[in-house]
Amino acid sequence: MKALVLIASGQLEYQETAEPRMQPNEVLIRVQACAIGEDDVAGLDGGSDLRVPPLIMGHEASGVVEQVGGQVHGWRPGDRVAFESLVYSLEDRQVRAGLYHLADAKKRVGVSCQAYRLDGAMAELIALPGHLLHRIPDSVSFDQAALAEPAALAAHALRLTPPNLNQATAVIGCGVTGLLLIQLLSLAGAAPIIAVEHDEERRNFALDSGADEAxxxxxxxxxxxxxxxxxxxxxxxxxxxxxxxxxQTAIDCLDGNGVVNVVGFSDTSVQAPLQQMVERQLRLQGSCGVCGEFPAVLDMIARRTLDVDFLQSIKAPLSEGALWFDKLVRNEQKLLKVILHP
Structure with a gap:
């Protein structure tokens, strides 16, 4: 099969690779659309210990079931599916407690590190456990379904710290996650919603997505x-x-008894202003991945209450993936999402 492979730091190559070996509990999926994630771009230069070459990257994707393992039930060839990118055992203690995103033993699709290597979806085929799949509604395209994961990530963050009706809320950073959060906050009745972003074009996107001020x-x-x-x-x-x-900006913006929900993170250490947090009874909440939000966001995309179309800056063949990675790294066209088609 053809795949876009990270062969060295900063170097991608579209090449012929071996097809994945499907296990009895897995489903073989023919990929129809795969979005380039922000973490894919960040890991391209080899500076991350989670993208050790050689590796097929990509985890925001959708496709069609090609083959079903003998232990899998509920899926058949031809089914249109989106899939989660966290691989875990159903026997894990956190999974049994309903917290599969916090599983003790887990692997992420499109990651290569010291502990494991799990090729991603920037390829014609990918094999994944059947319990990671979600059916795509008939009215949702493969390109739209490929953005279910970032939408679910935003929905998970909102579920952890939901605003009250007419409650003032701010979003720092208006990339894909931030813009999806603004839409969801607007649907939840938060007001005013205030976006904080250095780029003027993205501030305008934020206003179009439902922010009251940017x-x-x-x-x-x-x-x-x-x-x-x-x-x-x-x-x-x-x-x-x-x-x-x-x-620090987040804490400066907060009312007493407020909460900062950290959805994204850099690889640098951060010192927290603990005295301010104690004196004003502020909380710091981390938001990790996705836990059960996929069906809801797919349904919202189908009902057109959640708009992911405006996030799709470019659609291109997978063979041109290296070119579009380079443009994202250079931020040449201020792109949001590039969707690759194998």
């Missing part, structure tokens, strides 16, 4: 947010960037 991330953003909320600040901040400066 501010640049300069030194005065905390004061502007307080002036917009009668001097109080917001109840919840979703930080999709996870840096030291964005954490």
């Amino acid at each position: 501010f640049s991330d300069d030194a005065g953003v905390g004061e502007r947010i307080r002036s917009l909320t009668a001097g109080h600040g917001v109840a919840v901040v979703f930080d999709t960037l996870g840096r030291a400066d964005t954490l």
Whole structure:
């Protein structure tokens, strides 16, 4: 089969590779669409210990069932599916407690590290356990379904720290996750929703997605947010960037008893201003992956209550994947999502 393979740091090659060997508990899927994730781009340079070459990257994808293992029930060839990218055993203690995203023993699709290597979906075929699959509604395209995972990630964060009706909320960082969060917050009745983003074009995307205000991330953003909320600040901040400066901005924006939900993170250590957090009774909440949100977001995409179409900047053949990775790394066209078609 053909696949886009990370063969060395910063070097992708479209090449012929062996087809995956399907296990009895797995389903073989012919990939129809695979989005380039932000973590894929970040891991391209080899600086991450989670993308050790050689590796087929990609985990935001959809496709058609090609073959079903003997231990799998409920799926048959021809079924249209989206799939989660966290592989875990159904016998894991956290899985049994309903927290499969926190499984003790887990692997991520499109990751190669010291412990394991699990090729991803930037290929014609991928084999995955049957319990990771979700049926795509008839009205949802493969390209739309490929964005179910980032939508589910945003939905999971919202589920952890849901705003009350008409409660002031802020989102720091208006990449894909931030823009999806803004849509979901608007649907949940949060108000005002305030976006914080350095890029003007993305601030405009935020306003189109349902934000009431969109501010640049300069030194005065905390004061502007307080002036917009009668001097109080917001109840919840979703930080999709996870840096030291964005954490401080989030805390500066919060009302007393507020919460910072960290959805994204960088690989740098961050010092928390504990004195401010104690004196104002602030909480720091991490949001990890997805846990049960896939069916809801697929249904919302089908009902057109959640818009993922505007996120699709480019659709291209998988053979051109290296070119589009390079453009994303260079941020040449300020792209949001590039969808690759094997």
